[in-house]
Amino acid sequence: MQAIDSLSENLSSYLSADQSNLVKRAYYFAEQAHHGQFRRSGEPYVTHPLAVARILADMHMDHQSLMAAMLHDVIEDTGIDKSAIDQQFGSTVAELVDGVSKLTQIEFSSQAEKQAENFQKMALAMAKDIRVILVKLADRLHNMRTLGVLQPEKRRRIAKETLEMYAPIALRLGMNNVRMEFEDLGFGAMHPMRFERIKIALRKARGNRKELVEQIGQQVQAYLIQEGHAAEVVGREKHLHSIYQKMKSKRKSFSEIMDIFAFRIIVDSVDSCYRVLGCVHNLYKPVPGEFKDYIAIPKANGYQSLHTVLMGMHGVPIEIQIRTREMEDMANNGIAAHWLYKSSEGVNGASHARARQWVQGLLEMQQRAGNSLEFIESVKIDLFPDEVYVFSPKGNIMELPRGATAVDFAYAVHTDVGNSCVACRINRRLAPLSEPLQSGQTVEILTAPGARPNPSWFNYAVTAKARTNIRHFLKHQTREDSIALGQRMLDKALGALKGSLDTVDPERLQGYLQRGEYEGLDQLLEDIAQGNRVPTITAQHLLGQHPDEGTEEGSSFSAEPVAIRGTEGFMVSYAKCCHPIPGDAIAGYISSERGMVVHRDGCHNLAELRGNTEKLVPLRWDEQVEGEFNVTLRVELENRRGMIAVLATRINSMDVNILKISSEDKDYQFSYVDLEMGVQNRVHLARIMKRIRTLKEVHKVNRVRH
Incomplete structure (x- = not known):
């Protein structure tokens, strides 16, 4: 009671x-x-x-x-x-x-x-x-x-x-x-023992420092009164966890962490904050590069204050935070201060709006996450405390976690902008999407209709929103790619048996789906693309033929070749052992993990797989092939200073994207340079090789064959 x-x-x-x-x-x-x-x-x-x-x-x-x-x-x-x-x-x-x-x-x-x-x-x-x-x-x-x-x-x-x-x-x-x-x-x-040791050390340090803290505080207070400012100056204590984290992350001793004295100055208005800043900079010399204005650009959680570091008497560094009473309550109570000051909008209304925006972001992540564990990992990423502040081309400020890239910025603007992003300009210059953003930069996102997220974005996307949306899109896209590829493979297999999906008896198709426990035709097509069903044998069952009738041992190689366009997406990949490019004779192997893997017909790895004929698929290049395909050239050239740079410049002049360069000495006179690059087809590759041979220092150019 x-x-x-x-x-x-x-x-x-x-x-x-x-x-x-x-x-x-x-x-x-x-x-x-x-x-x-x-x-x-x-x-x-x-x-x-x-x-x-x-x-x-x-x-x-x-x-x-x-x-x-x-x-x-x-x-x-x-x-x-x-x-x-x-x-x-x-x-x-x-x-x-x-x-x-x-x-x-x-x-x-x-x-x-x-x-x-x-x-x-x-x-x-x-x-x-x-x-x-x-x-x-x-x-x-x-x-x-x-x-x-x-x-x-x-x-x-x-x-x-x-x-x-x-x-x-x-x-x-x-x-x-x-x-x-x-x-x-x-x-x-x-960590109860570490906690107690730091607590005892802090109590002892507080006693030793008390006199100096009071002296500095009184000096600052007296100077502000002399300049006509009614301000409250209070010493600021570091809490135990903060001290422990700094000792651990910065590898500093307790005494080094405690060497810095911290004060908070609370004033009556925003105007006074900047005036008081001028006063303290006049009293003690400011440390260059340590001033931060969180009043003009508040933190993502609504925190506002002026931060500066001064060099005090006896060379003691002094951290100063200057803020109004409302900012102080906001710093301590955050969104709860919205109810404390609900009569006034401004600072607290903005904080409430930011919090609501964050919660809406959580809701969007939750809808796109595969399961609750994936969602909670995304939330943990999103709670990253350090921010960078960047500008849109129209001058709007965007807060992002430290280490964020243009991909994160694109998704922060809008999910559709992120999904269709192809390039970016940072401070009006073209820059890689993977470049970490710095505070104060202006970021412009270039989009293209039909563009889609790249799986490599996962390596440098930082925000939960970007990672969740990329993951969601790729899952959805992988399924669509699988269904499209599976349909083409089944159509080819049915065509080789003088049939098509339209001529398949609907009852027979339904019975086959039920026996395989498939929910629908799409699931069967997905299974074919992922290598879990052999298209030729599936086609025989659907047409009512006994497996092996009309084909040699049920081999997929009896079917008409499937055309590869280069736009199939995630269910078609190109073998890194032989780097096939348009114009090469090719064949495919269906892998349960990677879908269809395209090899050059003469690849030694493919030769080893030929025993498993059910998984082999005859392929050909479509007449309208799109995209870039990786290939490696080995160039034998004379050992001469700057030759690799000359070689790279010669190739770049043909608008060729060089992905990797490595070199090794053949002997005292010649070196081997391996160049991995993106080409369109064999004709394009031939033109590049011809251009390289025009350098008199080049002795030999070969395509690397594994």
């Missing part, structure tokens, strides 16, 4: 009497529902929802969030369902409670899958009402504060999940106070 009365007093400072009474009614409902239930510590269970509500009350959250906090475990741990909460407290509170509740009715194959499914459910609820995540963060924070009563193994598991997921989410939503407490509590549970 005392606890709820104490909370009511706190609520009366910012909620109306009716709203406070609704929160109290939710408490009494929860108390009755959890009657007879106790926590591991021995306390009545209702103390937990009450503590969660108190955390949210400290953030000045609205009455519906506090009611949901009181009731958040009722659906999960008692016999009361969502409809009962809806009747008692309304649909909004019921939806919030349901969003926070875990999936308790489903059996999961692993703990990881269970966590992923629960987070996926919560993400969907967040899209409807973002307060779901705030209640969940408060719930997790109280659980972390009371971890001590659990077994060490469970304690570490919960701490690991908190550090990996909930601390970054708190950071993403700008809730710095919650994030720091998560990190320190998680660090203490994961």
